[in-house]
Amino acid sequence: MQNIKNIGIIALNTFRESVRNKVLYNIVFLAIALAFFSILLGEWSVFDRAHVIKSTTLSIMSLSGLLISVFVGISLVQKEIQGRTVLTLLSKPISRAVFIVGKYLGLLGVIAVHLALLTVVYYVILALTGSNPTLSLLSAVYLIFCEMAIVVAVALLFSTFSSPVLSALFTIGIYMAGRLSNELMEQVNFVRRVGEIEGGQGVVLEKVASVIHAVFPGLYRFDISAYVVHSVALPTHYIFWNSLYALGYIGVFLAIASWWFSRRDFV
Amino acid sequence: MIEVENLQKTYHSGFFMRPKKALTDVSFHVPKGVIYGFIGPNGAGKSTTIKLLTGLLRKDSGKILVAGFDPSKVESRKHLGYSPEQPYFYDYLTGRELMRFYGRLNGLDGKPLEDRITWALSLLNADKDWIDRRLRTYSKGMMQRVGIAQAILSKPELLILDEPMSGLDPVGRKDVREAILSLNKEGVTVFYSSHLLSDVETISHRVAMVVGGKIVREGTVDDITSNASAEYHVHVAADIPDADLPQDVKPQGTTPREWVCKNAEARDRFIDFCLKSGLPIERMEHQRPSLEDVLTEEIARAEH
Numbered sequence: 001m002q003n004i005k006n007i008g009i010i011a012l013n014t015f016r017e018s019v020r021n022k023v024l025y026n027i028v029f030l031a032i033a034l035a036f037f038s039i040l041l042g043e044w045s046v047f048d049r050a051h052v053i054k055s056t057t058l059s060i061m062s063l064s065g066l067l068i069s070v071f072v073g074i075s076l077v078q079k080e081i082q083g084r085t086v087l088t089l090l091s092k093p094i095s096r097a098v099f100i101v102g103k104y105l106g107l108l109g110v111i112a113v114h115l116a117l118l119t120v121v122y123y124v125i126l127a128l129t130g131s132n133p134t135l136s137l138l139s140a141v142y143l144i145f146c147e148m149a150i151v152v153a154v155a156l157l158f159s160t161f162s163s164p165v166l167s168a169l170f171t172i173g174i175y176m177a178g179r180l181s182n183e184l185m186e187q188v189n190f191v192r193r194v195g196e197i198e199g200g201q202g203v204v205l206e207k208v209a210s211v212i213h214a215v216f217p218g219l220y221r222f223d224i225s226a227y228v229v230h231s232v233a234l235p236t237h238y239i240f241w242n243s244l245y246a247l248g249y250i251g252v253f254l255a256i257a258s259w260w261f262s263r264r265d266f267v
Numbered sequence: 268m269i270e271v272e273n274l275q276k277t278y279h280s281g282f283f284m285r286p287k288k289a290l291t292d293v294s295f296h297v298p299k300g301v302i303y304g305f306i307g308p309n310g311a312g313k314s315t316t317i318k319l320l321t322g323l324l325r326k327d328s329g330k331i332l333v334a335g336f337d338p339s340k341v342e343s344r345k346h347l348g349y350s351p352e353q354p355y356f357y358d359y360l361t362g363r364e365l366m367r368f369y370g371r372l373n374g375l376d377g378k379p380l381e382d383r384i385t386w387a388l389s390l391l392n393a394d395k396d397w398i399d400r401r402l403r404t405y406s407k408g409m410m411q412r413v414g415i416a417q418a419i420l421s422k423p424e425l426l427i428l429d430e431p432m433s434g435l436d437p438v439g440r441k442d443v444r445e446a447i448l449s450l451n452k453e454g455v456t457v458f459y460s461s462h463l464l465s466d467v468e469t470i471s472h473r474v475a476m477v478v479g480g481k482i483v484r485e486g487t488v489d490d491i492t493s494n495a496s497a498e499y500h501v502h503v504a505a506d507i508p509d510a511d512l513p514q515d516v517k518p519q520g521t522t523p524r525e526w527v528c529k530n531a532e533a534r535d536r537f538i539d540f541c542l543k544s545g546l547p548i549e550r551m552e553h554q555r556p557s558l559e560d561v562l563t564e565e566i567a568r569a570e571h
Contacts, residue, residue, distance in 0.1 A: 002374055005371075005374075006371075006372055009368065009371045009372055010372075013357070013368060016359070017357065017359065020359055083355055084351070084355040085355050085356060085357055087318075087323060087349075087351045087354075087355075088349070088350075088351060088354060088355075088356065088369070088414070088417065089372075090321075090322070090323060091321045091322070091323065091344060091347070091349035091351075092344060092369060092372040092373060093341050093342075093344040093345040093372070093373065093374075094341065094344075094372060095341050263325070265278075265318075265323070265324045265325060266318065266323040266324065267278065267318070267324070
């Protein structure tokens, strides 16, 4: 019980610390400005204005969430170590896993508030432009939150053992791999089907693609903007199963981060 | 309260992870209810030992028990309070907010927490207006007081302080000394490191001296200083030419008639010399060495 309480206390402190970060405000203001810019994009586009506004705003949510995870998230643990506040904190009766989970939830709170704010902006824009603001759009926002929850866990994992710059590169790398792994598999399958790959090289390429697809979190699953923008029905229980999928990856990443962090020396 | 046996710790640094031994063989035992001073030169291994006791570092080999628990276990930290050397805190919080944060992590809340904060701050003479200011505006001395106050919030059985007097003015040092004595009277075991050896001599029941990653002396201040080589000051009522002096005898400062004999053998040689030369001896003083003298001697021995 005290462990859960301590996670909450550290999460709240992390949230308070993060909302003082100027980088966060820059990202939030930029995201809001770009969301309003989507109105102009909708006007200029040859496609349906409502579709352009909806898909652009959802992409902005995803991208700004990624930027917050990377630029705010990776510095969280490093700041504690370099600022030496970790010495006093870890001498309290808390495990290092509690520290990691608390930090994670604190940053997730920041992402949640950011997405909530952008969602309000999103609906205001849709209402202003008469672009049919349906509640189904919330499912897309929820899955963006799930995707960011995985990205934050990845960022936190890397920040327990590498420098902020390397952590940022690794996190963006995993994000790209996770986003593109399905397309990569489709390309490999397509090439194989048309018979352009023959012999050893093709097999190796196929195996590499399969490993990336199997090991890295399939972040493409959380992008359902095409479904909601065009009002196409999602497969049954799609959101439920993908929520579980996200939880599974988050659990694994946080477990590795906690294990690694518990082996660290704080000089 | 603390048991340390054959403790070893090596740091690895640089691209090639070059090893550097910080502790080669450290053993000591801190009984319950004592004030235990841990002294040594810079880089001797004091902070390393303290961080091993608090679970911030992992040992290479040896045994450590804190209140009967391995320091890597959360259980051990339920019994201790720790203030690091030059404590650093979240500077966007006020001193009081920081105390609340750490108090909650120790399972305190509501009125008991507020009462405990008031108690801890008043013990450190930190219940002043500045406690409600942001920590980024604090002086080193204020930080040190807040650091110790947060360490005692949970009323721990064991208090571990790394250089608690550093950065404090004479009044601050007195306040910290009195706080340590007051807590010890209530049964708290205090383990602390310090460079201010006069303070260590005044308040410590036992002292361990660490040099080059090894404990070189351990015991009460009396044990340590009485085993060390004492100086003898001999006052002679006539001038002595320097050239005739026996070995290990030197004049004291600019006083030509006070002579310092480094040890008992030198004293005996000097007395013999005076008697044979017909020099009248006025008086002789036996000066017990201070902890500083002993430490200086041990550092010199380690360097040779």
